[in-house]
Amino acid sequence: MLSGVTYERIDDAGLHLIVDGQPQCLPVEHVIVCAGQEPRRDLEAGLRAANVPLSLIGGADVANELDAKRAIDQGTRLAATL
Incomplete structure (x- = not known):
């Protein structure tokens, strides 16, 4: 850190x-962005334009509520595919 x-x-x-x-x-x-409750998608457009594979999880995916359990589940499932 x-x-x-x-x-x-x-x-x-x-x-x-x-x-x-x-x-x-x-x-x-691999880069994993953990950005808290506010969605931070400022890198997404550039990465997609460069055809870089990416996944949005946790608050970057849906930030309408703090849901650590969902974010951890998504992160664990994504990590298993890397």
């Missing part, structure tokens, strides 16, 4: 971020 992070972008090289003012790139194969 990192704090003081600004997430910049996701591309073929990985997840680009700035940690304490220093740019970094994490070479990742």
Whole structure:
């Protein structure tokens, strides 16, 4: 877990971020965004346009109520497919 992070972008090289003012790139194969109760879909359109496979789960899928049980179930089922 990192704090003081600004997430910049996701591309073929990985997840680009700035940690304490220093740019970094994490070479990742999968990215899971946990964004709380408010849906955060700002990355979705760009990823879909780039034909990057993605799944929306938890509050990003449906954020009309806090439902941790549903989010955990969706996350577990998705993780089992990766």
